[in-house]
Amino acid sequence: MNYDAVTELALSRGFYFPSCEIYADAQAGFWEYGPLGVALKNRYVELWRRELVRRDGMLEIDGSQIMSRSVFVASGHLESFNDPVVRCTKCSSVHRADRLVGEVLNTIVPERMADGELGALILKHGIRCPKCGGELGSVSRFNMMFKVSVGADGSDAYLRPETCQSIFVDFARLFKIMRCKLPVAIAQVGKSFRNEIAPRQSLMRLREFYQAEIEVFCNPRRLDAIDRFDEVRDVMLRVQDGDTLHEVSAEQAIRKGIVPNRLVAYYLALLSEFYSKTGIDMSRSRFRRLAEDEKAFYATVAYDFEVHTSLGWVELVACNYRSDHDLKGHMLLSKENMEVMDVEDGNSKVLPHVFELSMGIERSIYCILEHSLQEDRENDRLVLRLRPYLAPVQVGILPIVKKDDVEAKALEVFRMLRKEFDVFYDDSGSIGRRYRRLDEIGTPYAITIDRQTLEDGTVTIRERDSMNQVRVRIESLRDELAGRLRPP
Amino acid sequence: MNYDAVTELALSRGFYFPSCEIYADAQAGFWEYGPLGVALKNRYVELWRRELVRRDGMLEIDGSQIMSRSVFVASGHLESFNDPVVRCTKCSSVHRADRLVGEVLNTIVPERMADGELGALILKHGIRCPKCGGELGSVSRFNMMFKVSVGADGSDAYLRPETCQSIFVDFARLFKIMRCKLPVAIAQVGKSFRNEIAPRQSLMRLREFYQAEIEVFCNPRRLDAIDRFDEVRDVMLRVQDGDTLHEVSAEQAIRKGIVPNRLVAYYLALLSEFYSKTGIDMSRSRFRRLAEDEKAFYATVAYDFEVHTSLGWVELVACNYRSDHDLKGHMLLSKENMEVMDVEDGNSKVLPHVFELSMGIERSIYCILEHSLQEDRENDRLVLRLRPYLAPVQVGILPIVKKDDVEAKALEVFRMLRKEFDVFYDDSGSIGRRYRRLDEIGTPYAITIDRQTLEDGTVTIRERDSMNQVRVRIESLRDELAGRLRPP
Numbered sequence: 001m002n003y004d005a006v007t008e009l010a011l012s013r014g015f016y017f018p019s020c021e022i023y024a025d026a027q028a029g030f031w032e033y034g035p036l037g038v039a040l041k042n043r044y045v046e047l048w049r050r051e052l053v054r055r056d057g058m059l060e061i062d063g064s065q066i067m068s069r070s071v072f073v074a075s076g077h078l079e080s081f082n083d084p085v086v087r088c089t090k091c092s093s094v095h096r097a098d099r100l101v102g103e104v105l106n107t108i109v110p111e112r113m114a115d116g117e118l119g120a121l122i123l124k125h126g127i128r129c130p131k132c133g134g135e136l137g138s139v140s141r142f143n144m145m146f147k148v149s150v151g152a153d154g155s156d157a158y159l160r161p162e163t164c165q166s167i168f169v170d171f172a173r174l175f176k177i178m179r180c181k182l183p184v185a186i187a188q189v190g191k192s193f194r195n196e197i198a199p200r201q202s203l204m205r206l207r208e209f210y211q212a213e214i215e216v217f218c219n220p221r222r223l224d225a226i227d228r229f230d231e232v233r234d235v236m237l238r239v240q241d242g243d244t245l246h247e248v249s250a251e252q253a254i255r256k257g258i259v260p261n262r263l264v265a266y267y268l269a270l271l272s273e274f275y276s277k278t279g280i281d282m283s284r285s286r287f288r289r290l291a292e293d294e295k296a297f298y299a300t301v302a303y304d305f306e307v308h309t310s311l312g313w314v315e316l317v318a319c320n321y322r323s324d325h326d327l328k329g330h331m332l333l334s335k336e337n338m339e340v341m342d343v344e345d346g347n348s349k350v351l352p353h354v355f356e357l358s359m360g361i362e363r364s365i366y367c368i369l370e371h372s373l374q375e376d377r378e379n380d381r382l383v384l385r386l387r388p389y390l391a392p393v394q395v396g397i398l399p400i401v402k403k404d405d406v407e408a409k410a411l412e413v414f415r416m417l418r419k420e421f422d423v424f425y426d427d428s429g430s431i432g433r434r435y436r437r438l439d440e441i442g443t444p445y446a447i448t449i450d451r452q453t454l455e456d457g458t459v460t461i462r463e464r465d466s467m468n469q470v471r472v473r474i475e476s477l478r479d480e481l482a483g484r485l486r487p488p
Numbered sequence: 489m490n491y492d493a494v495t496e497l498a499l500s501r502g503f504y505f506p507s508c509e510i511y512a513d514a515q516a517g518f519w520e521y522g523p524l525g526v527a528l529k530n531r532y533v534e535l536w537r538r539e540l541v542r543r544d545g546m547l548e549i550d551g552s553q554i555m556s557r558s559v560f561v562a563s564g565h566l567e568s569f570n571d572p573v574v575r576c577t578k579c580s581s582v583h584r585a586d587r588l589v590g591e592v593l594n595t596i597v598p599e600r601m602a603d604g605e606l607g608a609l610i611l612k613h614g615i616r617c618p619k620c621g622g623e624l625g626s627v628s629r630f631n632m633m634f635k636v637s638v639g640a641d642g643s644d645a646y647l648r649p650e651t652c653q654s655i656f657v658d659f660a661r662l663f664k665i666m667r668c669k670l671p672v673a674i675a676q677v678g679k680s681f682r683n684e685i686a687p688r689q690s691l692m693r694l695r696e697f698y699q700a701e702i703e704v705f706c707n708p709r710r711l712d713a714i715d716r717f718d719e720v721r722d723v724m725l726r727v728q729d730g731d732t733l734h735e736v737s738a739e740q741a742i743r744k745g746i747v748p749n750r751l752v753a754y755y756l757a758l759l760s761e762f763y764s765k766t767g768i769d770m771s772r773s774r775f776r777r778l779a780e781d782e783k784a785f786y787a788t789v790a791y792d793f794e795v796h797t798s799l800g801w802v803e804l805v806a807c808n809y810r811s812d813h814d815l816k817g818h819m820l821l822s823k824e825n826m827e828v829m830d831v832e833d834g835n836s837k838v839l840p841h842v843f844e845l846s847m848g849i850e851r852s853i854y855c856i857l858e859h860s861l862q863e864d865r866e867n868d869r870l871v872l873r874l875r876p877y878l879a880p881v882q883v884g885i886l887p888i889v890k891k892d893d894v895e896a897k898a899l900e901v902f903r904m905l906r907k908e909f910d911v912f913y914d915d916s917g918s919i920g921r922r923y924r925r926l927d928e929i930g931t932p933y934a935i936t937i938d939r940q941t942l943e944d945g946t947v948t949i950r951e952r953d954s955m956n957q958v959r960v961r962i963e964s965l966r967d968e969l970a971g972r973l974r975p976p
Contacts, residue, residue, distance in 0.1 A: 019551060019654070020555055020657055023558040025557055027639065028639075032551040032654060033549060034549055034658075035547040054909075055906060055907055060527070064518040066515075070508070150695065153582070159636070173509070177499075191553065195638065197640050419542050
């Protein structure tokens, strides 16, 4: 299924929709999760916690979104986190210079192309305003951070453009109070904000979005000394390097030099195992090794975890080896010592390096939806084949006939389950129509209550994908459902 | 235990700590959740979902934090969400006028006192700058919203000062696509932002904070027609009205006119049942009915759910009957029709009224910590008696001796449990010290692995509060723990 079908489903069934849509001054790039979206997102984050945070023993924090100016002086965002823009001299509309050039010339413009070069291309090819055809001004820089003014005196502060800065700023305290040893990973889920010039394609490029970021602090002299690597040695990785797609185990990836060290390979493998449990079709995924001119300004080695969709390849996770860029920056400006002891390295002092897994949650949610949505022609239904443990509505409760005693029994079952599970009670329309409505939003199990329920205390559980039905006793329903809804 | 003891625990063990603390330009009123705080907050929110959202069949959304200017024109925040301030004519420091007057005169200044009146009191009593003793200027208004500028053209937008505005703005779409019937509650957990003049007492008054808000949309003609009331008829409520504390059942509260209708009584009862499961000592709580001059500008009837702590009474939830203030405002400005059909009321068109439960999450977390932290002198320990289902670290795993085979077995148990539970492995220090460390952060269960484990495959579970120990088989550990960690 494609982008339009997913968007149609999202809007009509309440996965997500535009923010402030009733107002003319609604801004592009802001979307809301509706009831089904909230539940899907929460379960996705819960799986991330299970398969990455808890599995690896990471620390998780939740920091402020508004951060002081110094943070972004030190991180380099104030100076470098900007996009090249051109303003039309006629209609005053503003455009991303690199994207405009790329679209008109039908080419990929490297992220780091200098303003002068972009300006020269605009001149050379006579590129004009896509809105009014007017002449474009010169290329300048637009900082993508949102500024706010704090307190009565109006101190400058910023909405964080990435969650990880809280992790770096808090690192020294966390390492000490949590009695950490290198390597240690610190994770965070939360909102980040980027004042994009041209937000687009609903969840694909937002101005306000959720990230799940993991910063692995490590001793750069000991990038191969990670015992936990044994757990993932045989996990298969798909790594795209230039024109070649390597399908190799984590161990082979290192032996063949496709991944530089065990630490990086270990975390790529964890990430791969996580995504394989989200229902994303892994045969349409890859870790793409970035070329020099594609990497973010702080990265020395970088992979993008990408998934193929109807929109082409979509980047879900940026995996960057940020070296000591961040900790050094904060240490220099704040004078706070960020060095720590590495007991495994002769108790030497180390300024840790950082390997980062920076995940976009909305894009991940989008890909899960697109890969899960299927038209089942044989059974004349649209079915969202979400993994049961990710489904927003887990159980439908359907009295099969409109009879007082059957409905009373159905409500009893509903009340028994409603606190523990996300349950939807539906008594309107034919049973076939009610199944279709549940199939379309990915509900894995429907419980029907019928005449026989009143006689022998059993109900049927109908399974979404196979459409098979089994009868179980009401007393064992809770355990039956809990077992089926547990991640593997 | 008091505020200082809780703060000391929070800082030293990683529940929460100030944001950007390594920088001189760190702003007051911004705090971060450390690893233990994140887990406690998440479990708290999960309990809120269970006992309020799922129990009542509410819809939950997650909206943008940056919202368009029109939203706050319609809501009245642009005009009315401001604090009275005075600036010192000598040192230029800015103070909340009402609080300053209140503190100097040792009295409670009503929230709605006019600027002129405040100015007159300052003059009459010769109140001067608390910082430098200088003369104060006249009283003016300071809007508490944070403004941001969106897009290349810099459209005004604001960080929401309360989460509920997303719910109102989205109401018409949600009611339609989710096939709602009145009354229906829509809930949201998320960040809100207020540019407080004087943030204080760590989590008590923040500039960036989590709210869990519930907006109940209802037909004002049918406030007593709510079937679900039967479920809570006997729930006891503590309602403070003027000088009188009423301890009555929900049903009596209505009969005696202490609460105006069944809808309000039902939701106060749900809230009360929820908090009784958080471990807050309900005998130190009350719903305080607000006097006319204390209520927010949009409320017609209002109760504050308050809890008594070492800081005095703390407001955790504002329960406001907002009437049609919000929907009407948005309908007038946006021209979007917010009226809906009420099938139970002869299919008449209704502009719903709203009863709101607006919960501060940080304050709730603080009260839970203060009410749970105890000095157990008899056993010479500090113990955080959190309900097991709220504890951040659920299980400690402690090899009782430093022996290779015992440690290997302990690690095996650790690996078996780590994905499902929040588990902490600790092999350093005496077993007594390790128990103390777990007690202090509220870990309800400690599993010890010893020589006998190697022989018969059993471990001991030590219970935090009673300090009792039971032996169980490793195979049944997972079920044993899951059962003990399930909310009642």
